[in-house]
Amino acid sequence: MTTSDRSGRSTATATGTERSLGARARPVRALHHDVSERPFIVIWEVTRACQLVCAHCRADAIRDRNPLELDTREGKLLLDDIASFGAPRPLVVLTGGDPFERPDLVDLVAHGSGQGLSMALAPSVTPRLTRPVLSELREAGAKAVSLSLDGASAATHDAFRGVGGVFDATVDAARTVRELGFRLQVNTTVTRGNVRELPRILATVLEFGVALWSVFFLVPTGRGSALEPLDAAEEEEVLHWLHDVSGLIAIKATEAPHYRRIAIQRAEAAVVDDAFPAGGLRTALQRETARLLSGHEPTRRSARPPIDVNAGRGFAFIDHMGTVYPSGFLPVAVGSVREQRFAQIYRDAPLMRALRTPTAFGGRCGRCEFAPVCGGSRSYAYAVTGDPLAEDPSCGYQPVRRG
Numbered sequence: 434m435t436t437s438d439r440s441g442r443s444t445a446t447a448t449g450t451e452r453s454l455g456a457r458a459r460p461v462r463a464l465h466h467d468v469s470e471r472p473f474i475v476i477w478e479v480t481r482a483c484q485l486v487c488a489h490c491r492a493d494a495i496r497d498r499n500p501l502e503l504d505t506r507e508g509k510l511l512l513d514d515i516a517s518f519g520a521p522r523p524l525v526v527l528t529g530g531d532p533f534e535r536p537d538l539v540d541l542v543a544h545g546s547g548q549g550l551s552m553a554l555a556p557s558v559t560p561r562l563t564r565p566v567l568s569e570l571r572e573a574g575a576k577a578v579s580l581s582l583d584g585a586s587a588a589t590h591d592a593f594r595g596v597g598g599v600f601d602a603t604v605d606a607a608r609t610v611r612e613l614g615f616r617l618q619v620n621t622t623v624t625r626g627n628v629r630e631l632p633r634i635l636a637t638v639l640e641f642g643v644a645l646w647s648v649f650f651l652v653p654t655g656r657g658s659a660l661e662p663l664d665a666a667e668e669e670e671v672l673h674w675l676h677d678v679s680g681l682i683a684i685k686a687t688e689a690p691h692y693r694r695i696a697i698q699r700a701e702a703a704v705v706d707d708a709f710p711a712g713g714l715r716t717a718l719q720r721e722t723a724r725l726l727s728g729h730e731p732t733r734r735s736a737r738p739p740i741d742v743n744a745g746r747g748f749a750f751i752d753h754m755g756t757v758y759p760s761g762f763l764p765v766a767v768g769s770v771r772e773q774r775f776a777q778i779y780r781d782a783p784l785m786r787a788l789r790t791p792t793a794f795g796g797r798c799g800r801c802e803f804a805p806v807c808g809g810s811r812s813y814a815y816a817v818t819g820d821p822l823a824e825d826p827s828c829g830y831q832p833v834r835r836g
C-alpha cells in the first residue's frame with residue numbers, strides 16, 4: 434500500500450521485505466528550499482596536491498601544490514560568499530587532492546565556521562592526518578570527516594590507493610575521528626574489481642560506527658577511466674542491495690541518482706522481492722551479508738531516505754583555482770570565483786540552469802516519469818557521450834511516460 438506519487442514526496446506505506454527492513458515513510462527526502470536559488474552542498478577542492486596515487490582519482494592528484502590555487506584571502510572571500518546564501522546555509526566540504534596539504538586549513542575551517550557554515554573535511558589517509566591536527570580542526574568547528582575505504586582488506590584497499598599501509602592507517606583514523614566527536618562518513622568506490630567485497634566493506638563500516646556510507650559508482654573520468662565500472666544491470670542489482678541494507682546504515686549512492694527511483698519503486702511495491710527478484714549478483718551480496726552479520730547483526734532502524742540533489746541542482750564543485758563545475762566528476766566549467774561571485778554562477782550559469790530541468794534531458798532521462806526526482810548521473814552521461822544533458826547510460830530503466 435502506498436500513497437506516494439512519482440516524486441516520492443508524499444507518504445508511502447511499504448509492505449513485505451520493505452517493512453521487515455524498517456523502510457521509510459518517505460522514500461526520497463526533498464529539500465525545503467529552492468535549489469535554483471541556493472545549493473544544499475558545496476565541495477571545494479582546496480588543493481590538488483596529495484601523497485597518494487589512487488587508481489580512481491577524479492583530480493589526477495599531483496605531489497605538489499599549484500601556486501595558482503586560491504590563496505587564504507581568496508578562500509575566505511569564497512566562504513563569505515557561500516555563507517551569504519543565508520540560512521539554511523550550504524554544507525561545505527573541503528576536499529582535494531588532500532586538504533591536509535594546506536597549511537592554512539585550520540584557519541579556513543575556523544573562518545567558515547565563524548560565518549555559520551557547517552564545515553566538513555575529506556582528507557587522504559597519509560602521515561599528515563594526525564590526531565593533533567584533527568583536534569585543532571575540531572576545535573576550529575569542523576563537524577564531519579569522510580574517509581575512503583575501497584577494499585575490505587589491506588591487500589585490496591592498498592592496491593586501490595597505490596600505497597601500502599593505508600588500510601591499517603584508515604582503521605586508526607576512523608577511530609580517532611570518532612573519538613574526537615566528528616561525524617564520520619566512509620566513501621567507497623565500487624567497480625567490477627571490488628563489487629563482491631561490498632558486504633565485507635559494509636561489515637567494516639558498521640564496526641567503524643559511521644554516520645553515512647557513501648557508495649560511489651565509478652564515472653569513467655580522470656584516472657578512473659582505467660577502471661571498469663559496473664554495467665547498468667549490475668548497478669541496478671547493487672542499488673537494490675544497498676536499499677536492502679539501508680535499515681542498517683545511512684546510505685548515499687553517489688553518481689547513481691536512480692537509487693531514488695529504486696527507493697520509490699520499492700515503496701510502491703506490494704512485496705519488494707516479488708516485484709524486484711534478485712539476480713545472481715544481488716543474491717551473492719545478500720548471502721554474504723547474511724553470513725557476515727549472522728549472530729551479531731546490528732539493530733535495524735528507520736532508514737534515511739536518499740536526498741533529492743544532483744549536479745547543479747543543489748550541488749556544486751569549486752576546483753583548486755576557483756573554477757566552478759556542476760559536479761567534481763562533470764568537467765564542464767560554468768565560471769570562476771576569481772571573476773564572478775559564486776552565488777551568481779550557481780544561480781545563473783546556463784548549464785547550471787539547464788541541469789535543473791531534467792524533463793528536458795535527452796533520451797530516456799528526458800522521457801522518464803522519475804526525471805524530476807532523479808535526472809540521472811550527469812557526470813556519467815557526459816563521460817560517455819560528451820553531452821551533460823544526454824541520457825544516463827548507467828541506468829537501465831525504460832520509462833513508462835511517452836514524450
Ligand code: SF4
Nearest residue numbers: 798801807808809828
Ligand atoms: S532513465 Fe534517467 S531519469 Fe529515469 S531513472 Fe534512469 S537515470 Fe533516472
